[in-house]
Amino acid sequence: MSLGQVIALVAAAAIAGGAIDRRVKGKVGNERLLLALVVTAALLTYVTGLLDKLPDPEKVIEDVAVALGPWTYVLVGGLAFLETGAFVGLVAPGEFAVIVGGVVAAQGEIDIVPLIGLVWFCAIAGDSVSFYIGQRLGRGFLEKHGGKVQITPERLEKVEDYFERYGGRTILIGRFIGLVRALAPFIAGSSGMTYRGFIPYSIVGTGLWASTFCMLGYIFYRSFEQVAGIAGKATVAFGFVVAVVFGTVWAYRKLRQPGERRKLEAWLDRQGRRPLLRPVAFVVRPLWRRVLLPLGRLLAPPVRFLIHRVTPGELGLEFTTAIAIGAVGFYVFALYALILARDPGLTPADGTFQSTALELRQSFLTDVAEVVSALGSLPVTGLAVLVTAGWLWWKRGRGEAIMLVTAFILIYIAVHVAKAEIGRPRPAGALVGTEGSAFPSGHAAYATLYVWIALLAGRVLGVVSQVGIVVVALVLGAAIGFTRVYLGAHYWSDVAGGWGLGFGLLGLCSAVALLVFHVGQNESDGVPVRG
Known part of the structure; x- marks a missing residue:
């Protein structure tokens, strides 16, 4: 028996004996007694050496993934979902399964780009399910049973206030910390x-x-065990760094008050008078006064500004939303671009949409489709952008007008560059005139501008029914894209790539515009940049 097992045995006896004795004396309840017995059982399991006989979970997942081949998509995606959707992350870190998927992709069994998208989607779905469970069950459950684990109504209110102010950065940063990732949604x-x-x-x-x-x-699939170990250590290190950062932020907010700074300086002076600490004080005192304090004053504004960009409310939420839309859009575009650059033939979805369009074709529907499709043409969307930009400028929404025109120009350039690079042939037998390559669909990319026009108009006017206007714009954009498939001018993948490129560039332009115009407004008003 090893020294660790001896210590575990002694600890198990002490915990079990102490818990039973205190229960007999009525000093602990059944819940704490049960918890002590569970801990005791875990320690005894370690003492008996049963854990050493269990198969290595990392080796099991690796073997299963390789054996599954293409079914690795299901395994990795399922575990990514279950980590937060079913709290599996409390007992099994999900990043290892995702790394396994990357290793299998490097071996040629599956493709890496679809894998990233699948893991991304499944992780979002798991977060959403966990969030929904918390929303439907959580507060009532915590109010009813929270007292058993010292979650009082006062503490619950503090947690709610914390998530109202800092929930965004907790969800964003906590995604890389195992325990936080499993519970945060x-x-x-x-x-x-x-x-x-x-x-x-x-x-x-x-x-x-x-x-x-x-x-x-x-x-790094050739050094899989090293990568798995590095990832585990990196997760722990990242958690430590986050703790240090949050501790630093707490200290900064505390020391921002002159009275607290004077208390700290007085405490340091008292410690510096002690004989053993005088050499340390001789070095620390000038370092604090001449380096750390001036450096803190210099770095505080930009650091504070960046922190507020991932804080719910006002600009933080808008900025993060723009980044999220842009990221999803660029991923969809890149996914199809990579697939078609390798093989410009039909994707499985292309064939399905094409056959469905042929079955639905009627003269009346074709006439309607031609009208709707024309709304996504370059002249029509360009005119809509110019009219909207002029109106926004007149309404003193000059920043929004500049962003809209810039996004339109970038989409135009990106569409034509992508068409030239991919060079995908058009479908045969189109019902309307076409020119140039098929991927991506320019009509679908330009159609995304209608959504941004609706958002910007609602932002300037403060329209109460902004959601309704945006929904109409989304339906119009979707209809334009589907009519391109119906008319045989594009394949489905061309349309999806166009939508992705349009929303990606619009999200990017919106994020940049939010930062630039927010900084400009604060500087013109003489207000420190805080967000």
Whole structure:
């Protein structure tokens, strides 16, 4: 028996004996007694050596994934969903399964780009399910049973207030910390955070997480065990760094008050008078006064500005939403671009949509489709952009007008560059005139501008029914894309790629515009940049 097992045996006896004795004396309840017995059982399991006889879970997952081949998509996606959707992450870290998927992709069994998208989608779905459970069950459950684990109504209110102010950065950064990742969506839902305020941070966080660990396994698959170990250590290290950062932020906010700074300086002076600490004080005191304090004053504004960009409310939520939309859009475009660059033939979805369009064709529907499709043409969307930009400028929404025109120009350039690079042939037998390559669909890319026109118009006017206007714009954009498939001018993948490119560029332009115009407004008003 090893020294560790002896210590575990003694600890198990002490915990069990102490818990039973205190229960007999009426000093602990049944819940704490049960918890002590569970801990005792875990320690005894370690003492008996049963854990050593269990198969290595990492080796089991690796063997299963290789054996499954293409079914690895299902395995990795399922585990990514269950980690938060069913709290599996509390007992099994999901990043290892994602790394396994990257390793299998590097071996040629599956493709890495669809894998990233699948893991991304499944992680978002898991977060959403956990959030929904927390929203529907969490608060009432915590109010009813929270007292058993010292979650009082006062503490619950503090948690709700915390997520209202910092929930976004907790969801975003916590995605890379195992325990936080498993619980954050549930707590966000139970604390009263809205789904609209939750989902942008989940999209960005899960996208970064899926890309990081998929590519980690893909790039370093020849040293799989090393990568798995590095990922585990990196997760712990990242958690430590986050703790240090939050501790630093707490200290900064505390020391921002002159009285607290004077207390700290007085305490340091008292410690510096002690004989053993005088050499340390001789070095620390000038370092604090001449280096750290001036450096803190210099770095505080930009650091504070960046922190507020991932904070729910006002610009933080808008900025993160723009980044989330842009990231999803660029991923969809890149996915189809990579597939078609390798093989410009039909994707499975292309064939299905094409055959369905042929079955639905009628003269009346064709006439309607031609009219709707024309709304996505370059002249019509260009005119809509110019008219909207002029109106926004007149309404003093000059920043929005510049952003809209810039996005239109970038979409035009990107569409034509992508068409030239991919060079995909058009479908045969189109019902309308076409020119140039098929991928991506320019009509679908330009159609996304209608959604942004609706959003900008609602932002300037403060329209109460902005959601309704945006829904109409989304339906119009979708209709334009589907009519291109119906008329035989494009394949489905061309349309999806066009939508992705349009929303990607619009999200990017919106994020940049939010930062630039927010900084400009604060500087013109003489207000420190805070967000």
